[in-house]
Amino acid sequence: xxxxxxxxxxxxxxxxxxxxxxxxxxxxxxxxxxxxxxxxxxxxxxxxxxxxxxxxxxxxxxxxxxxxxxxxxxxxxxxxxxxxxxxxxxxxxxxxxxxxxxxxxxxxxxxxxxxxxxxxxxxxxxxxxxxxxxxxxxxxxxxxxxxxxxxxxxxxxxxxxxxxxxxxxxxxxxxxxxxxxxxxxxxxxxxxxxxxxxxxxxxxxxxxxxxxxxxxxxxxxxxxxxxxxxxxxxxxxxxxxxxxxxxxxxxxxxxxxxx
Ligand SMILES: Cc1cc2nc3c(=O)[nH]c(=O)nc-3n(C[C@H](O)[C@H](O)[C@H](O)COP(=O)(O)OP(=O)(O)OC[C@H]3O[C@@H](n4cnc5c(N)ncnc54)[C@H](O)[C@@H]3O)c2cc1C
Numbered sequence: 034x035x036x037x038x039x040x041x042x043x044x045x046x047x048x049x050x051x052x053x054x055x056x057x058x059x060x061x062x063x064x065x066x067x068x069x070x071x072x073x074x075x076x077x078x079x080x081x082x083x084x085x086x087x088x089x090x091x092x093x094x095x096x097x098x099x100x101x102x103x104x105x106x107x108x109x110x111x112x113x114x115x116x117x118x119x120x121x122x123x124x125x126x127x128x129x130x131x132x133x134x135x136x137x138x139x140x141x142x143x144x145x146x147x148x149x150x151x152x153x154x155x156x157x158x159x160x161x162x163x164x165x166x167x168x169x170x171x172x173x174x175x176x177x178x179x180x181x182x183x184x185x186x187x188x189x190x191x192x193x194x195x196x197x198x199x200x201x202x203x204x205x206x207x208x209x210x211x212x213x214x215x216x217x218x219x220x221x222x223x224x225x226x227x228x229x230x231x232x233x234x235x236x237x238x239x240x241x242x243x244x245x246x247x248x249x250x251x252x253x254x255x256x257x258x259x260x261x262x263x264x265x266x267x268x269x270x271x272x273x274x275x276x277x278x279x280x281x282x283x284x285x286x287x288x289x290x291x292x
Contacts (some may be wrong), residue, residue, distance in 0.1 A: 034117065035271055052110065053054065057167055068092075069171040073112025073135075075126075075219065077101070080111060090171060092180040096127050096196075099184050112166040115148075116288050118221065120155045121190035121262070127218030129224055130196045133171045141163035152221040177201045179210075179286035183279045192262040193217050193271050197279040199232065201287065207236050218257040218268045227253045228276055237284050248277035 037043045042276040051057070051074060058074040060083040069089050079095035080086055100106055100123050104150060114122055115135065133148045140163045148169075151158050160166065174180065180198040184191050194217055200210040211232035225270065227250040232240055240247065257268035 034113070036130070039095045051165065053175060056253050057112075058110075059125065060085050061147070066170075067173045069173075071111055071169040073115075073166040073168060074110050075102065075112075077106035077109050077111065077114070081106070084287060089130070092182060092196075092198075093124070093127060093171075093176075095216040096123050097184045099123060099182070099191075101189070105126065106186060108142070111169060115169070116160060116166055118152055118154075118160060119155050119190070120220050121188075121217045123182070123184060123194050123216065125152060126194045126214050126222040127180075127196040128169065128171070129172065129214045129222045130180070130192055130198050130212040131171050132212075133169055134168055136168040136170065137161075137164040138167050143167075145170070148152050149224070157220075170283070175200060177203070177205065177284050181279050181282040181286065183275050183282065185275060186262075191217050192227055192267065193275055195272070195275040197276070197283050199280070199281065199283045199287075201237070202223075205287070208232050208240060213279070215276070217262070218255050223254055225251050225254045225276065225282045227251070232280065237287060240280060241284055244277045244280055251276045 057072045060071040060075050060080060063070050067182040076099050077100045081094050086094050113123060114124055128148045134145050135151050137144055137146060137160055139161055146159060153159055163271040178198055178200040182196045184194040186192045197215050198212040199208050211229040213225045213228050214222050215225060228247055231247045231250050240287050251272045252269050255272055257265045259265045
């Protein structure tokens with residue numbers, strides 16, 4: 034936000050530093066609800082290192098490892114990242130595949146909003162001006178689920194990010210559930226429903242054989258614009274390439290015991 038202010042894009046007469054508010058930076062696993070709870074003021078660096086994240090959603094630590102640089106990770110918060118809703122960001126793309134929700138507290142009370150309903154567009158969220166984000170809640174990822182986050186960029190911020198979670202059926206044969214999202218190429222992180230539908234029901238071997246067809250369906254969910262990160266055609270092509278790579282990498286993770 035300070036960078037945007039320095040460019041003259043935002044002007045405020047008063048600013049409140051939420052980072053001095055105590056008690057909003059916890060990172061805990063709530064065993065009663067089986068939910069990973071991230072305080073909105075938790076920094077990227079703290080999330081990357083948190084034992085609760087390592088144990089219950091190690092993929093989030095992998096995502097945080099790729100965010101910005103050490104200086105930014107030590108100051109930037111997960112709440113600030115989501116509330117700014119800058120399209121070229123990472124955690125939100127993973128969160129939409131995890132069906133995460135955010136807690137907003139305002140002058141009229143509190144409410145929970147699914148992350149999918151929270152993001153409206155570039156720099157636009159469903160948060161009301163009087164509301165502050167206090168927490169991000171992530172439901173459990175089951176033992177038959179594996180995930181991957183792949184990112185590509187040529188600038189400070191990412192050009193493209195793909196998160197893919199696959200869940201196998203109890204026989205560990207076919208894909209029972211697929212949750213795949215792309216970030217940066219649309220104004221907000223976007224679930225690739227057509228790709229998910231095509232992946233579901235296939236065995237891992239079939240999926241690996243048909244990656245080109247499955248990945249090509251990503252084009253139906255995105256409508257990128259040409260900008261400094263590349264032309265619209267380039268982003269379409271790169272999305273299909275990274276969806277294919279992400280799915281191949283997730284399939285490889287079923288060989289390993291870690292969730
Ligand atoms: C050089 C650079 C590189 C970066 N690279 C990446 C990257 O690779 N991937 C990535 O995902 N991100 C990246 N970022 C973003 C960064 O990681 C931070 O998440 C982001 O800048 C938010 O920082 P902040 O917590 O200081 O929020 P601020 O800048 O202080 O706030 C951002 C906005 O959110 C609002 N806000 C903040 N917290 C709350 C809250 N709890 N409730 C309601 N509103 C709130 C503020 O009012 C403001 O409008 C990068 C940033 C920089 C500067």
